[in-house]
Amino acid sequence: MGSVFPYKTLDGRRYLVRYKKPDGTHAAKRGFRTKREAEEYLASVSVSIGKSQYVDPMDARIxxxxxxxxxLQNQAAVLKPSSMHPLESAWRVHVAPKWERVEIGMVRHSDVRAWVTAMTATHGASTVIRSYGILSAILDVALRDRRIADNPARGIKLPRKTPKRRVxxxxxxxxxxxxxxxxxxLVYFLAYTGLRWxxxxxxxxxxVETDRRRVQVHENAVMVNGxxxxxTPKSHVTRSVPYPDFLDPAVRSAMLGKDSNELLFGDGQEHLRLPNSQKGWFAGAVRRARKIDPTFNHVSPHDLRHTAASLAISAGANVKAVQRMLGHASASMTLDTYADLFDDDLDFVAGALSRAREGRVIVVPERRHELE
Incomplete structure (x- = not known):
């Protein structure tokens, strides 16, 4: 399958390995200092070819x-614009400047680790994890294409995200x-349905189904680059969400004078845009509320989704109902997201067990006579 040949250089004798690749073409690698090194390389190539695991060094030069x-083009074909935008940004700002011109065969684990460490010192965990994920995913593609023998980016410890404090x-x-x-x-609807902005x-x-007081969530309007x-909704699944009866007048008022295809909130034609976090109408309402009530915490429109979950759970809604209302993929996801809201349930369970024990009917067993 291959041969080893000596040749002379100014620095002394070196060895050249020639072998036939799986496609029938020939390849060579030179520069081995000893014949044993050359033979070991040839043996490893022969084994990899025999196991259909051969990696052509020329393929690793991409x-x-x-x-x-x-x-990125493949991701754009399957991701929504709102998900694609942060990937493109991370590639342009963090990944491409460091790695764009590097051949995949020249990527070393230590180099990737040093890059991650440097980013961690100046950027948040989300940015580091996203940027690392892009590089690692690209190298995974190269691995599947058998351009490299393994992914040198795998096995690197990443910073942990710090959960944001929920209000x-x-x-x-x-x-x-x-x-x-x-x-x-709009504030009431967000706070009592748990829908995303x-x-x-x-x-x-x-x-809108006014007779059942429900809305069918089919569409998601997201602002990307202005x-x-x-x-479709975030989970790609439509869902039916109820709204409380006290919101019925506001919903009916929003529907007045509009045909079935017009938007429920706003003028019916233009989507209401997410207000600016510092100067928008929502932030202004928060500032005015804090002047009236100094204990009022800073909140964002998305915090009203958390509020809806909190109010529903405190009203006695079970996990499955909250999951369906919020559109989570599973009840376990709801529990993981709002575990702190269910802490009181443990106290309730303990109290319920105590009450059940106190109210039980006590049956005294017959005394067993000793055998004489």
Whole structure:
């Protein structure tokens, strides 16, 4: 399958290995200092060819940039614009400047580890994890194509994300916030249905069932780079979400004068845009609410989704009902996300067991006579 040949150089004798590749063409590798090193290399090549695990060194000369461009195109074909945008940004800002011109065969585990360490010192965990994930995924493609023998990016420890502190408003605080808002009906709807901003602003008149007081969530409107993109909900699954009866007048008012295809909230034609986090109407309502109630915490529109979960759980809703309302993929996801809200259930279980024991009917067993 191959042969070893000596040749002379200015630095002394060296050895050349020639062998036939699986496609029938020939390949060679030179520069071995001893015949034994050359024979060991030839043996490893022969074994890899025999096991159909051969990696052609020429295939490993493709750059990260060449493979990365194709990888991004493939992601764009299956991801929503809102998911694709952070990937493109991380590639452009963090991955490409370091790795774009590097051949995949030249990527070393230690180099990737040093890059991750440097990023961790200046960027948040989310940025580091996303950037590392792109590089690692590109090298996974190269591995599957048998351009490299293994993925040198695997096995690197990454920083942990610090969970954001969640804010849960009470019924009174929701009233206060709504009273200070430009769109009070929107605040109430977010706080009592748990819909995401894009899901609420994507609702159309035809999605409302007033007789059942439900909305059918079919569409999600997300702003990416200043433009609204519409698509399916985050989980790609439509769902039916109820709204409380006290919201019925506001919902019916929002429907007045609109045909079935028009948007429920706003003028019916343009999607309401997510307000600016510092200068928008929502932030202004929060500031005014805090002047009235100094204990009022800073909240974002998404915190009203957390508030809906909190209010539903405190009202006695079970995990499965909350999962369906929020559109989570599973009840376990709801439990993992809102585990802190179910802590009180443990106290309830302990109390219920005590009450059950105190109220039980005590049956005294007959005394067993000793045998004489």
């Amino acid at each position: 750059t990260i940039g060449e493979l990365g461009t194709t990888w 849960y408003l009470s019924h009174t605080q929701v009233d206060l916030l709504a009273g200070q808002s430009m769109y009070p009906e 894009g899901e609420v602003t994507g609702l159309r008149v035809r999605d 433009a609204i993109h519409t698509g």
